[in-house]
Structure formats: C-alpha cells, structure tokens
Amino acid sequence: MLGLHIFSTSRAVELSHCRQVLFRAAWSSQNAARFGGRHSGLLQRQLRGYSTQPQPTEMAEKARPLPRPSILSRFLPKTLADSGGASSFGKIMALAKPEKKPLLIAVGLLLVSSAVSMSIPLTVGKLIDFFSSANPQFPLDLSLWQVSSVLVVMFTAGALANTGRALLMRMAGQRIVARLRERTYAAALEQEVEYVEKGEGDVLSRLSVDTSIVGESVTQNLSDGLRAVVMSSVGLGAMFYISPQLTMLMLLIVPPVSLGAVFYGRYLKKLANQTQEAVGEMTKVATESLGALRTVQAYNAHQQEQEKFHERITGILSLARKEAVASAIFFGSSGWSGNLTLLGLLGYGGTLVSQGQISIGDLTSLLFYTVYVGNGLSLLTSFFSSIMRGVGAGTRIFELLDRTPAVPPHTGVTVSPDRLGVLKFENIKFEYPSRKGVDILKNFNLEIGVGESVAIVGKSGGGKSSIHSLLLRYYDPVEGKITFDGQDIREFSVDSWRSIIGVVPQDPVLFTGTIASNIAYGNDSATREQIEKAAREANCEFVWGMPQGFDTPIGRLSLSGGQRQRLAIARALLKKPALLALDEATSSLDATSEHRVNDAIDKILRKRHTTCLFVAHRLSTIARAERIVVLEDGRIVETGTYHHLVTRPDSRFRALMAAQLNAATVEKVAYDPQPEEEQEQDTESESDTETTESTSEHVTRAR
Numbered sequence: 016m017l018g019l020h021i022f023s024t025s026r027a028v029e030l031s032h033c034r035q036v037l038f039r040a041a042w043s044s045q046n047a048a049r050f051g052g053r054h055s056g057l058l059q060r061q062l063r064g065y066s067t068q069p070q071p072t073e074m075a076e077k078a079r080p081l082p083r084p085s086i087l088s089r090f091l092p093k094t095l096a097d098s099g100g101a102s103s104f105g106k107i108m109a110l111a112k113p114e115k116k117p118l119l120i121a122v123g124l125l126l127v128s129s130a131v132s133m134s135i136p137l138t139v140g141k142l143i144d145f146f147s148s149a150n151p152q153f154p155l156d157l158s159l160w161q162v163s164s165v166l167v168v169m170f171t172a173g174a175l176a177n178t179g180r181a182l183l184m185r186m187a188g189q190r191i192v193a194r195l196r197e198r199t200y201a202a203a204l205e206q207e208v209e210y211v212e213k214g215e216g217d218v219l220s221r222l223s224v225d226t227s228i229v230g231e232s233v234t235q236n237l238s239d240g241l242r243a244v245v246m247s248s249v250g251l252g253a254m255f256y257i258s259p260q261l262t263m264l265m266l267l268i269v270p271p272v273s274l275g276a277v278f279y280g281r282y283l284k285k286l287a288n289q290t291q292e293a294v295g296e297m298t299k300v301a302t303e304s305l306g307a308l309r310t311v312q313a314y315n316a317h318q319q320e321q322e323k324f325h326e327r328i329t330g331i332l333s334l335a336r337k338e339a340v341a342s343a344i345f346f347g348s349s350g351w352s353g354n355l356t357l358l359g360l361l362g363y364g365g366t367l368v369s370q371g372q373i374s375i376g377d378l379t380s381l382l383f384y385t386v387y388v389g390n391g392l393s394l395l396t397s398f399f400s401s402i403m404r405g406v407g408a409g410t411r412i413f414e415l416l417d418r419t420p421a422v423p424p425h426t427g428v429t430v431s432p433d434r435l436g437v438l439k440f441e442n443i444k445f446e447y448p449s450r451k452g453v454d455i456l457k458n459f460n461l462e463i464g465v466g467e468s469v470a471i472v473g474k475s476g477g478g479k480s481s482i483h484s485l486l487l488r489y490y491d492p493v494e495g496k497i498t499f500d501g502q503d504i505r506e507f508s509v510d511s512w513r514s515i516i517g518v519v520p521q522d523p524v525l526f527t528g529t530i531a532s533n534i535a536y537g538n539d540s541a542t543r544e545q546i547e548k549a550a551r552e553a554n555c556e557f558v559w560g561m562p563q564g565f566d567t568p569i570g571r572l573s574l575s576g577g578q579r580q581r582l583a584i585a586r587a588l589l590k591k592p593a594l595l596a597l598d599e600a601t602s603s604l605d606a607t608s609e610h611r612v613n614d615a616i617d618k619i620l621r622k623r624h625t626t627c628l629f630v631a632h633r634l635s636t637i638a639r640a641e642r643i644v645v646l647e648d649g650r651i652v653e654t655g656t657y658h659h660l661v662t663r664p665d666s667r668f669r670a671l672m673a674a675q676l677n678a679a680t681v682e683k684v685a686y687d688p689q690p691e692e693e694q695e696q697d698t699e700s701e702s703d704t705e706t707t708e709s710t711s712e713h714v715t716r717a718r
C-alpha cells in the first residue's frame with residue numbers, strides 16, 4: 016500500500032515534469048503559427064495530463080450552496096451534502112438513466128463474478144481439508160477430476176461475467192461522458208460572451224476533465240463500490256459462519272480505520288479543491304501564452320513564460336505532495352493494522368486449530384476472507400473519495416448546464432429575414448459587467464434609416480466597437496434601448512436577430528476548413544454558386560488564383576490580413592443581411608488591399624436596403640458613409656456628411672482626423688526638440704493644413 020502511494024507521488028512528480036517538458040517543447044516549436052494554431056488544443060489537453068482515468072490531484076469540486084436540500088442529503092456524508100452534492104448526486108444518477116439496461120446487465124454480471132470470486136476462499140479451505148484428511152471425500156461422491164471441471168467452468172463463467180461487466184460499464188461510461196460533453200459544449204456556446212471569455216480555461220476543464228470524472232463516477236466507481244459492498248458483506252458473512260470469535264477479533268480494527276477514512280476523505284476534498292484551482296491557474300497561463308505564441312517567440316519570452324508556468328506547476332506539485340503524504344499515511348497505517356489483524360487471526364486461529372475447534376481449511380478460508388474484507392473496505396474508502404470528486408465535478412458541470420445565459424438565445428419574437436426598419440439607439444447607457452462604474456456610453460442616441468450608411472468615428476477606446484457589441488446583443492445596455500422597426504431588440508429571439516446582421520469584425524476569425532466552408536460559415540444551405548458570387552462581390556479574387564480554389568484548406572491564420580477581411584465581407588454578404596456591422600475593415604491594410612476592401616464595401620453600400628453601421632479610422636473608408644457621427648466621452652458630439660464635417664472649421668471630426676494623420680509631423684518633432692507648448696501649436700497648425708489637403712484628396716477619391 017505504502018509503495019503504491021509513493022508511486023502516486025512519483026507519478027504526480029512525473030506528470031508535472033511532463034507538463035513542463037511539453038510546455039518547453041511548445042515554445043521551441045519551429046513553426047509558431049502552425050503549432051499555436053493547430054495544436055494548442057491538443058497541447059492543452061496534454062498539459063492537463065488528461066486520461067480517461069481521473070487524476071486524483073487534478074479533480075475537485077467547487078463548493079456551492081445547495082438551493083433546496085434533497086432527501087439524499089440525509090444519506091450522504093455531511094461534507095457532500097453541504098457542497099450541494101446531494102442535488103448533483105441525483106443529477107449524476109439521472110445521467111445514467113439512458114444506460115439503464117446495459118448498467119443493470121453489468122450489475123447482474125458483477126454479482127455473478129463476485130459470487131465466483133467470493134467462493135474461492137471457501138473452495139480453497141475445503142480443498143486443503145480434503146487433501147489433509149486421512150480419507151478424502153468430496154460431496155456428492157464427485158471425483159477429483161469432476162470437481163476440478165466444475166471449478167474450471169465456474170471460474171470461466173466468473174471471468175466471462177467480469178469481461179462483460181467491464182465492457183458494458185466502460186462503454187456506458189463513455190456514452191455518458193460523450194452526451195455530457197455535447198450538452199456542456201452546447202450550454203457553453205449559448206452563454207453570453209463575457210462568461211466564456213472570462214473563464215475559457217475553466218470551461219475547457221469542465222468539458223474535458225470534469226465530464227470524464229462524472230462518467231467514471233456513474234459507471235466505474237459505482238461498479239467498484241458495488242463490488243466493494245459485496246466483497247465486504249459476503250466476506251463478513253462467511254467469516255461469521257466459519258468462526259464468530261475470530262470475526263469479532265477482526266472487527267476490532269474496523270472502527271478506527273473507518274474514522275481515519277472519514278478524516279482522510281475530508282482532508283482529500285479540501286486538497287482537491289485547492290488543486291483544481293491551481294490547475295485552472297496553470298491552464299490559464301498556458302492558454303494565454305500558447306494563444307499568443309507568435310508574440311512570445313517574437314519577444315523571446317520563452318523563459319519568462321516558462322517561469323510563470325513553473326510557478327503554477329510548483330503550486331500543484333506541493334498540493335500533490337500533501338495529498339500523497341496523506342494517502343501514504345492513511346493507506347500505510349490501514350495496511351499495517353490490516354497485517355497486524357492477520358497476524359492476530361493467525362495466532363488466535365492457530366490456537367483454535369490446535370484445540371480442534373476449527374480446521375486448517377477453515378482458518379485458511381477465514382484468512383482469505385479477511386484479505387477480501389480488507390480489500391473491500393479499502394475499495395469502499397476510495398469509492399467514497401471518488402464519489403466526492405464525481406459529485407464535485409458534477410456540481411461544476413451542472414452549474415454550467417443549468418445556467419441561464421444573461422442573453423437567452425432562443426426566447427422571444429422571431430425576426431423575419433426580410434424585415435426592414437429604422438435602427439434606433441435611445442438614451443443608451445452602457446458599462447461592461449467586469450468594469451462596473453466605468454461608463455462606456457452615456458446618453459447615446461442614434462437613428463439610422465433603412466439602407467442608410469453611418470460611420471462612427473472617435474478616439475481609440477471611445478466605445479465604437481462596444482456599439483457593435485450592443486447591436487449584436489453580446490451585451491445589453493444598462494439603461495435605454497435599441498429598437499429596430501420600432502420594437503426593442505430585446506424582444507427578439509437572439510438567434511433570429513443575429514441572423515439578419517452581417518458582421519465584419521476588427522480581426523476576422525477563420526476556422527479550420529476550406530475557403531468555401533469559411534465563407535459559408537453559419538450558412539450551411541449556401542450553394543457553391545452563392546459562395547462564389549459573395550466572394551466575387553467582396554473582391555476575393557485571390558481565391559481563383561489558388562491551386563485548389565474554394566476547396567483550399569485554411570486554418571486560423573493562414574491568409575493575409577486583407578484576404579481575411581475580404582473573406583469576412585464575403586461571409587457577411589452571403590447572409591444577405593438587413594444590417595451590416597463593419598469594424599475597422601481597412602485598419603491594417605496597404606493601399607492596394609485597402610482599395611480592394613473599400614471597393615467591396617462600396618458594392619454593399621450600393622445595395623439599397625442594407626443598413627450599414629461601420630466603425631472606421633481611415634478617411635478613405637469614412638468618406639464612403641452617407642453620414643458620419645463623432646463619438647466622444649460615450650456620446651455623439653457631432654454628426655453630418657463627410658463634406659459638411661471636413662469643411663466646418665471648428666469641427667471635432669477635423670480635429671480627430673488631424674491627430675491621426677499627423678504621424679509624420681510627430682516624427683519630425685522628435686528630431687527637432689522644442690518646448691512642449693510650442694510643439695503642440697506647431698502640430699496643430701500643421702495638422703490642420705495637412706488634414707484639409709488629405710481630406711480633399713480623399714473626398715475626390717471617394718466621391
């Protein structure tokens with residue numbers, strides 16, 4: 016036993032060593048993009064040390080108050096009931112319902128195989144008595160050959176039953192895990208973005224580790240628990256039958272060991288909670304740096320990242336060590352007391368044999384049964400702690416499964432895809448839930464007519480993209496409302512509302528697949544003809560130049576920024592949206608790509624009924640909008656056409672553009688140090704001149 020737990024410590028050490036080796040290997044990968052893009056999921060799994068077997072150091076439960084105590088709480092240990100375990104326990108058991116049939120068969124097979132193995136001590140005892148007697152006589156006058164044949168058949172049946180049980184249990188467990196993972200994943204996809212983005216690592220660990228633990232709990236652990244109950248109770252019964260005195264002697268040892276098991280279980284639960292948090296921290300560090308592998312490599316920050324990771328690993332390791340010490344002491348001392356019991360039994364039993372009160376065979380059977388009962392009790396202890404872990408993991412999963420998203424996706428009025436209407440932001444006040452008290456938008460009002468195009472401009476961090484987030488209902492405003500065709504968009508089902516909006520985000524995301532599947536993302540019914548038409552409209556001519564054309568496989572980052580943006584425009588166009596939300600579509604492009612993207616935007620703007628709300632910095636893009644609104648301190652301070660705003664001498668818009676077009680001037684100032692005030696004056700007058708020049712150039716280009 017002690018050896019086993021020393022092994023478990025060294026396993027934890029090995030595991031943590033492996034994690035660090037894997038982490039280092041990730042950094043030294045030859046191709047950061049390929050590695051980060053394609054393998055980060057796999058690596059994260061390996062970093063967590065996943066296996067289908069629960070890892071004692073990596074699983075735990077988050078204590079949560081139990082909303083309504085169930086009847087089960089009376090029967091579960093206090094620690095379990097306190098942590099909301101009873102309701103989770105019931106839910107976990109409910110998960111096994113669809114597997115009722117195979118599980119019941121497995122339980123039947125378990126009873127058969129347990130009956131066979133429980134008959135072994137008795138059989139061995141009888142055989143010893145038979146061979147040591149002067150006149151060996153088998154019951155029913157069976158010959159030795161016949162008895163051997165019966166035993167072989169019996170053991171074969173037991174082995175077959177055990178095989179069937181293992182197969183049925185494992186498959187049922189895997190099916191439960193698969194179902195649970197799908198449900199958890201679906202629930203995660205429906206949550207509001209804030210919830211998932213804040214705890215991405217946590218959601219991943221629920222999906223992988225926790226589901227696996229719960230699956231094991233309802234199948235493997237229950238099966239082990241049942242086997243333990245059968246072993247201990249049948250063993251005890253048989254022992255009482257053979258010798259009540261010897262059995263009473265053995266039972267002396269049970270109460271102290273049981274008490275030890277309770278304390279051990281509680282301590283283990285506390286450690287498991289801490290470990291789960293530490294593993295979450297480790298995952299967070301790894302997810303963050305692997306997701307930004309290019310930056311890590313560009314800044315040669317391997318060492319720095321490894322140190323951060325090492326710190327987290329050290330934390331996990333010290334918890335693992337504490338757990339290993341507790342396990343080693345518990346199992347070592349229970350093993351030691353078990354061996355002492357055996358010794359006591361042998362001494363006292365030997366005396367009884369010499370007095371002729373029991374036979375040698377009986378004593379042998381009794382010793383065997385003692386070992387069985389000991390193993391059964393030890394199995395029960397691990398069953399108890401495994402169930403605690405299962406319930407803890409279940410609590411975390413059910414917290415996600417039962418969570419009502421802040422923006423419920425399916426309830427509300429369905430917006431018909433061809434519905435058109437005025438879009439109105441009315442007295443909007445907005446703050447991010449994670450940054451309470453910091454108003455991003457205050458008294459924000461904007462009305463956009465059907466088919467109108469409006470560009471929002473403003474300082475960086477001024478809240479422009481947040482307006483898109485509100486439009487897409489990633490968040491809801493704290494005050495005020497957004498209406499479409501006179502109806503509050505909160506009354507619409509989010510699904511149908513989002514289906515009439517085309518989005519081109521600041522940094523478009525591609526998914527592993529082909530170019531065609533990326534354009535048709537979220538639009539399964541699109542034909543190849545429609546995909547090609549959308550690509551043509553979005554100026555994605557580069558696709559035709561690729562050897563495999565639309566069937567070219569792509570990954571997250573395997574296209575240039577400009578190509579990704581045009582692909583995202585094609586994706587949005589394919590939806591034939593009533594509303595189009597474009598965010599900084601040309602922010603990082605060279606002149607040619609910018610022209611291609613702007614040309615694509617022009618085509619959209621020419622569509623009569625598409626209302627377009629875009630966030631832009633570049634004059635060439637802004638100039639295309641029918642109306643420009645300037646956002647400052649969370650509200651609109653200026654609005655008008657491009658021409659109107661650039662020609663107005665004191666316009667905020669001009670000042671804003673001036674600040675951005677002045678990079679060249681700033682560079683010049685750096686070489687020509689002057690007092691700050693002077694610099695500012697110079698910059699302002701220069702920028703004004705430049706702005707007027709460049710804007711008139713842009714106006715000419717755009718109109």
Ligand SMILES: Nc1ncnc2c1ncn2[C@@H]1O[C@H](COP(=O)(O)OP(=O)(O)OP(=O)(O)O)[C@@H](O)[C@H]1O
Nearest residue numbers: 447449450455473474475476477478479480481482
């Ligand atoms: N998820 C978030 N949680 C908390 N604060 C956020 C979040 N996203 C953005 N912010 C904050 O909200 C403010 C407005 O951000 P937003 O992205 O809307 O600005 P922006 O005008 O689009 O900026 P830019 O032009 O640089 O893209 C910023 O101060 C930003 O730090």
